[in-house]
Amino acid sequence: MLAGKTIVLIISGGIAAYKSLDLIRRLRERKARVRVVMTKGAQQFITPLAAGALSADKVYTELFDREAEQDVGHIRLARECDLILVAPATADMMAKMVHGIADDLATAILLATDKPVLLAPAMNPSMWGNPATQRNQATLSSDGKHFVGPKRGEMAESGEAGIGRMAEPLEIAQEVGEILAGKAVSGTPIDKPLSGRRVVITSGPTHEPIDPVRYIANRSSGKQGHAIAQAAAEAGADVILVSGPVTIPDPQGITVVHVETAKAMLQAVKNALPADIAIMAAAVADWGVAAEDGHKIKKDGSGKPPALDLIENPDILATIGHNDTLRPMLLIGFAAETQNLLENATSKLTRKRADWIVANNVSAEGGIMGGDKNTVRIVSSEGVEDWPQLDKTEVAGRLVEKIAAFFNSPPH
Missing domain, CATH: 3.40.50.10300 (CoaB-like)
Structure with a gap:
C-alpha cells in the first residue's frame, strides 16, 4: 500500500522522537519515500544526521532556508506528498495547528497542505487529559485530521503512567497504509475496543x-x-x-x-x-x-x-x-x-x-x-x-x- 508513496514525516519536540527513527525504517521497509522535517525541539532529542541516514534523503529544519525556499520549499513539501505524518505530535504542536500558527517550517507545511494528515500524539498523561488538549484533539478531528494513539503505559518521568505514550512504529505505519488505501474515515479516530488499554x-x-x-x-x-x-x-x-x-x-x-x-x-x-x-x-x-x-x-x-x-x-x-x-x-x-x-x-x-x-x-x-x-x-x-x-x-x-x-x- 505504501510502495511509491511519499510521506512527509514531521518530528516535533518530545522524548518519543527517538521512536520516529524506527518509524522511518518501517515506512521505508514498505517502499515509501520519507521526507523528514524536524522542529528545533525535535533536534534536542535526535539529530538530523540520524534521521537523514535512515531516510536516505535531506532533512528539513528551517523555514528561512535560502536554498530550500528559493522555490517556496515549504509549499512543495506540503503539496508534493501523499500524506503528512506528525510523530510525535506534542500538545504544543496540536495547539498551533488548531489556531493556524505557522511560525516554523513544520507548522507552515501543516497550514499549507491539502493532503491527509495523521497525528501520533505523545505527551505526559496530565497534558493529554487537560481539557485544552482534549478540545484541540476534538477540533483537529472535526477538521478532518486522523489520529493514532496515544497509548496507555509508563512515561519517561519516573513513576508516571497513564495515557500518553506514542503508538508503536508498526501500528503507525499500518495506519498510514489504511488511510492511503481509503480504509480510514477522515477526521474519525479508528474506534478500536481496547484503545488506551x-x-x-x-x-x-x-x-x-x-x-x-x-x-x-x-x-x-x-x-x-x-x-x-x-x-x-x-x-x-x-x-x-x-x-x-x-x-x-x-x-x-x-x-x-x-x-x-x-x-x-x-x-x-x-x-x-x-x-x-x-x-x-x-x-x-x-x-x-x-x-x-x-x-x-x-x-x-x-x-x-x-x-x-x-x-x-x-x-x-x-x-x-x-x-x-x-x-x-x-x-x-x-x-x-x-x-x-x-x-x-x-x-x-x-x-x-x-x-x-x-x-x-x-x-x-x-x-x-x-x-x-x-x-x-x-x-x-x-x-x-x-x-x-x-x-x-x-x-x-x-x-x-x-x-x-x-x-x-x-x-x-
Missing part, C-alpha cells in the same frame, strides 16, 4: 535447567498466547508479550520479552506492570531443580538415574492475584487439566484471586498442546461459559471481544 500476556512453556544440556519442560507451543497477543493488539491495546522458549515467530507490532525460566517470567511480568489486563496463558513449569549442575550429568554405570532435588517454582498468577499493588483490573488465568476440569479450574479461580479462568482439557488425545485448535470453558464467579472447538486464533478473538465487553459495560 495496556495488556500483559504470558505465552509458551518455561525451561527449567537441570544441567547445561537438559531441562524440565512441557509441550506448550505458545500458539494460544501469541494469538491472544495479536488479537489484543489488533483491538488497539498496548501489548507486552512475555514469551517462554517457542519456535513460532513473534507477533508483529508487539513488544516481546523472551525468557526461559519461571523465575525470569515472573520478573518480566512484574516489570511490565501496571496494566489494565493480565492474561497468564503460559504453561509455567510447576517445579525446577534446586541447583543446576554446572556440567552435564553422566551415567555412573549403576543403572539408576541421578536424584534430582526439585523445588516449587513461583506461581505467577497467584503472585499477581494476591498483590493489590500489581494486580490489574482484569486478571485472567489458564487451567490446563487432564481430569476434573471444572473442579480444578474453579479452585484455581478462588485460590489465585483471578477474575476468569480459561479452562481446557489437555489430555494427549485432544491434541491441544502444540495443536492449532482449542476447546475452552470460561470459569468466573458468574458461572461457566462453554465454547465450541475453535481455531486458536478464533479463541483469541472471542476472548478479546469478551474483554472489551467487560470494559465497555457498566460499572467498569
Whole structure:
C-alpha cells in the first residue's frame, strides 16, 4: 500500500522522537519515500544526521532556508506528498495547528497542505487529559485530521503512567497504509475496543535447567498466547508479550520479552506492570531443580538415574492475584487439566484471586498442546461459559471481544 508513496514525516519536540527513527525504517521497509522535517525541539532529542541516514534523503529544519525556499520549499513539501505524518505530535504542536500558527517550517507545511494528515500524539498523561488538549484533539478531528494513539503505559518521568505514550512504529505505519488505501474515515479516530488499554500476556512453556544440556519442560507451543497477543493488539491495546522458549515467530507490532525460566517470567511480568489486563496463558513449569549442575550429568554405570532435588517454582498468577499493588483490573488465568476440569479450574479461580479462568482439557488425545485448535470453558464467579472447538486464533478473538465487553459495560 505504501510502495511509491511519499510521506512527509514531521518530528516535533518530545522524548518519543527517538521512536520516529524506527518509524522511518518501517515506512521505508514498505517502499515509501520519507521526507523528514524536524522542529528545533525535535533536534534536542535526535539529530538530523540520524534521521537523514535512515531516510536516505535531506532533512528539513528551517523555514528561512535560502536554498530550500528559493522555490517556496515549504509549499512543495506540503503539496508534493501523499500524506503528512506528525510523530510525535506534542500538545504544543496540536495547539498551533488548531489556531493556524505557522511560525516554523513544520507548522507552515501543516497550514499549507491539502493532503491527509495523521497525528501520533505523545505527551505526559496530565497534558493529554487537560481539557485544552482534549478540545484541540476534538477540533483537529472535526477538521478532518486522523489520529493514532496515544497509548496507555509508563512515561519517561519516573513513576508516571497513564495515557500518553506514542503508538508503536508498526501500528503507525499500518495506519498510514489504511488511510492511503481509503480504509480510514477522515477526521474519525479508528474506534478500536481496547484503545488506551495496556495488556500483559504470558505465552509458551518455561525451561527449567537441570544441567547445561537438559531441562524440565512441557509441550506448550505458545500458539494460544501469541494469538491472544495479536488479537489484543489488533483491538488497539498496548501489548507486552512475555514469551517462554517457542519456535513460532513473534507477533508483529508487539513488544516481546523472551525468557526461559519461571523465575525470569515472573520478573518480566512484574516489570511490565501496571496494566489494565493480565492474561497468564503460559504453561509455567510447576517445579525446577534446586541447583543446576554446572556440567552435564553422566551415567555412573549403576543403572539408576541421578536424584534430582526439585523445588516449587513461583506461581505467577497467584503472585499477581494476591498483590493489590500489581494486580490489574482484569486478571485472567489458564487451567490446563487432564481430569476434573471444572473442579480444578474453579479452585484455581478462588485460590489465585483471578477474575476468569480459561479452562481446557489437555489430555494427549485432544491434541491441544502444540495443536492449532482449542476447546475452552470460561470459569468466573458468574458461572461457566462453554465454547465450541475453535481455531486458536478464533479463541483469541472471542476472548478479546469478551474483554472489551467487560470494559465497555457498566460499572467498569
